[in-house]
Amino acid sequence: MTSHTVAWKKAQLEELTTLANQYPVIAVASLRSFPASLFQGLRKKLKGKAEIRVSKTRVIRKAFEQSSIDSEKLNSYVNDSIAIIFTSMNPFEIYAFLKKNKGDVAAKEGSLAQNDIVVPAGDTGLPPGPALSDLKGAGLKVMVQGATISIAEDKVVTKKGEPVSAAVAGTLSKLGIKPIKVGLNIVACYENKEVFEGDVLNIDEEEVRNNFIKAYTQAFNLAFNAGYFIKETIPLLLQKAFRESKAVALEAEVLSPATIEEFIAKAARQASALKSNIPTQAPTEAKAEEKVEEKAEEKKEEPKAEEKKEEPKAEGKKEEPKAEEKKEEPAKDAAEEKKE
Secondary structure, eight states: OOHHHHHHHHHHHHHHHHHHHHOSEEEEEEOTTOOHHHHHHHHHHTTTTEEEEOOOHHHHHHHHHHSSSOHHHHHTTOOSSEEEEEESSOHHHHHHHHHHSOEEEOOOTTOBOSSOEEEOSEEOOOOSSHHHHHHHHTTOOEEEETTEEEEOSOEEEEOTTSBOOHHHHHHHHHHTOOOEEEOOEEEEEEETTEEEEHHHHOOOHHHHHHHHHHHHHHHHHHHHHTTOOOTTTHHHHHHHHHHHHHHHHHHTTOOOTTTHHHHHHHHHHHHHHHHHHSOSSOHHHHHHHHHHHHHHHHHHHHHHHHHHHHHHHHHHHHHHHHHHHHHHHHHHHHHHHHHO
8 A cells, every 4th residue: 555545545634534523414325327428517506505425334334433423323224335424514405405406327227217208399400320220220210301310209118117128228329419407425424322214204395384284273273173272273262162152142142341332223124114114104194295286376376367467457557647648738728828
């Protein structure tokens, strides 16, 4: 063993020991079938959230033994090709993060399809030749258009859960389709001297959330129906008690600030209903009113008749002075003649 290798191992040992003492959560993830290109991208995504390291298994185990953690529980999972993740995220959070940040890789022969693998219709950009036979061998309907091969229609080449055949794998590789998603699979996670295996951490967040909501709703309904007073049920229980007591008071006709408006509204409705059933006028009263109106109209017409009779008298009196004036004129003429 060269001095360079010894120095590298010593530096790795010190770094891993320091990280194990610094972070509360340590995850062991498998690197099997995980390409280096995706590993570098994942390291960037974890920046500021976690530290990820790859080293030899013997160095990792020794670092855990020298740290303050319970190494016996975690070292049994340090096997094969692994990566160690040091983080402050809880085990479920780091597992969910890695699950969401998977990368796409090409399908290999024998790989199980995670979903239906579909080859879309369109121009492939491949020239006619051997590729034409390969595409047909994968079950695709192809045709030559100009200088390239085109796929006539969408085609499911492998259904979910089925293994990928050699012909399909070669075709997908030629078309640049990467249908397989891979990520770091957490084998175990250490926190507070407890180890959680990957199967325990693999939960459906949406399902868990819905289960919590369902459990809360059922507990609330039970407490409310049982009349159990807690912070959540007190407002509704008080409202229910008020409504029931008010209903009893209305039935017993007990006047109170809460019922007085109801009684007034009830009385108004009854008065309105009673008024609608009473005739507006009796027949005899209507006839009497008609006679009174006729007499009033006759009295109004009488003065008009008297005024018409008086009009001729007034004209006769006005004409008499004119007759006298005519008689006086000859008398004046006779007097003037005597003077002459």
